[in-house]
Amino acid sequence: MASLLQHPGYEKERLQRVAEQLPCREVQAGMLLSLMGQPHQYSYPSIFVYGHRASGKSHVINVLLKELQLPHATVSCVECVSVASLFERVLLSFFGCDAAALLPRSPSLSDFVRVYRQQRSQSSAKETRYVILEKAELLRDADANLLPALLRLQELVEDNVTVLLLSEIAWDTFRPNTGCFEPLLLHFPDYSKGELQQILALDRHPSYSAEFYSSYINILLGVFYSVCRDLRELRHLAALNFSKFCEPLAEGKVKESDTHKLWRNIEPHLKKAMQTVYLREVSSLQWEKMQQAETEAGALRGLSAHTHVELPYYSKFLLIAAYLASYNPARTDKRFFLKHHGKIRKANFLKKNEKTSNHLLGPKPFPLDRLLAIFYSVVDSRVAPSASIFSQISSLVTLQLLTQVSHDDQLDAPKYKCAVSMDFICAISRTVNFDIVKYLYDFL
């Protein structure tokens, strides 16, 4: 394990400590260390590290730099709303707050390089300095000269400094139009299933044995591995569900080695977690409370359950009419909604193929008149066109069940689109005893 991390410029104990903190990432750490070289030597001006999220990029680099006590400045580009904060952070980490105070009000890159050069002539680098930029994909949206200048920072300030860019996204989209100084590309591969198991097993609870926890992790990965490989998410899920897993053990019903019974207990629970906690429909606090409240299977309301508001009677029919108007082509209205529609030529009518099914393409906009026409034919009692009907349409727009497509200025012929899903509208129509599928063109 430690043999991969050997380097003449650094002490053995420190490297040992680094290796202990980086399970399954020795190869990448070794690669980085060999690129960094000894502290007084130059390293390549810019290195681009990419890999999936939670694949250990920031972790490895931070551990390496902290344990080996190398001068570094870590900046997350999400926090840098303006470039000034980036420049200040770098100068602060390398030269102290006096240097950072030398920057003018809204500093340009020219000011930054000038101040850096001044400071460098006073205290030049005996060891390589590292600037680490996390979430580097946001640099593409900053000024056009920032990214090329950062890639060449070593040349511009004439100092022993290396810039490390960490990102999830491949380098090809970063390249500016006229080219730039290409960095060294370093890939952090994703963890394999075995490695994930190894790392997750490190979180084990001290009062249970290691094999017990490993079997738990096995079951967890069996449910979640095909959906998600993000280490952070898996650790979160493992921590949340472990108490439920240990429940039968605590109650004395099963022994540690009864894996089948334990699996039967936890598996439906994990499936439920996938629909709720994994999707952030419920917060982890709610999840834990629900676990303690034992068997209340149906009472867990996720965030999207809150969209199923109780609507008044006519609003429901307005919504149904809007759905029909969005998903049926206008020429088919006659067939569905008139009592005596006469003969419709079949050939013309039934010309649809799967691609143009409206349910795949999305809802179409419709004018207000069409909505009202369908509404009057769909609702079973006689309704007078009063202001209350129109105000219900506006409240549907506010609830974001309808979207207004036309411009705000157009008052006489507004256009709308229906923004609800098939399941939602089926649930609504069931409550008013309306068979909506019969009226949908795509399901003829």
Added chain:
Amino acid sequence: MSKRKVKDSHLPVGECITQLQTILRERLCHQQLPTQLEGVEAQHKHLLELLKRTAVQGESNSVLIVGPRGSGKTMLLKCVLRDLLEEQEAQKNVLQVHLNGLLQTDDRIALKEITRQLHLENVVGDKVFGSFAENLAFLLEALKKGDRSNSRPVLFVLDEFDLFAHHKNQTLLYNLFDVSQSAQAPIAVVGLSCRLDVLELLEKRVKSRFSHRQIHLLSNLSFTQYLERIRTQLSLPDDFPDARFAQEWNNSVESLCEDKLVEEVLQRHFNSSKDFRSMHRLLMLCLSHVSVVNPAIKPADLVEASRMCLSDAKANTLHGLSILELCLIIAMKHLNDVYEGEPFNLQMVHNEFKKFLQRKSNSMYNFDRPVIMKAFEHLQQLELIRAVDGSAAKTQREYQLMRLMLDHSQIVEALQKYPQCPTDVKQWAMSAFG
């Protein structure tokens, strides 16, 4: 005398390796100037004469050095400046101002930088100038020495010259070239640019004041010259403290360059790009493996370094996707094949995926809609799919049109390398085409 020399020239291996790394890293990472530039002697001579005329005889000149990225423009200029300053008179008189298009994004900032580099901040003080031209004239006037009637020659170096051409009215360029044409003060303007069409960017009045002198650095290296260059880059100089180690190292470099496998790898790199920078990147990766345990560069190291340089980033990303996300990508590929590259949305992709599930009739991948939506959004965050421009923000998320940013061959290659890919997924991917 000779006995003492033999005793001094033997260092322990660790020390030798450290020295070796320091020297080679200076060369590869820090762009240390070589004593002799190869292949550009004519350009070197031309530029040196030009600058000498300005420095010594007070003649104004302007020249552009043009060449693709990494072809050695800055290196050439630095070598010329080093050779120029070896002459006593030039060293005494000439002043240098280095401007960079990336840093000085505005003419105002550029003027401040010029003032600063000429050390004339105190002279300028709080003066307010009417125009750029006045300011520049004042600066050049201030450089006149006591008894001489001419001011000192100033050498203006403009890096990333094409970015200066994007400034408003191209004021800086106009004024610099104007001064170089009129007899005000002896200046030399040297611009470096990676764009071959940089002259087209200049306005007519600026272009007419430019001397139209261009030095091109378009390398026409042959493969043997490329190999030779690699060998010189890796060789240790003669003044290395341990002569025996240096000799061994240089021999190993020679045998490396003659190896068949290495030649193939280098041929591949040569075919894609001949410039210095990609060569340095490759050599840097090889150098990082050199240590006490591994005191020479072996052919396997070079092959490994080449593989790292040429690996496909998107294929690496595909390797780390979950199975659900991979299935979504395959569904998108099928949609692209059937509908010839027209954009798709999540509904269509889900529909295609459901067709696969119906055929297979196993419920392993029967996930809920929101879980599939989350996987789809993850793919969007990785920029493997991108929204089509013009999709209004008013469309619901599942109906927003997207395009797949991957190629057919990348997906097929990724599937081969995917760890523990289920066979039915592979079969689904291979069906219906090819």
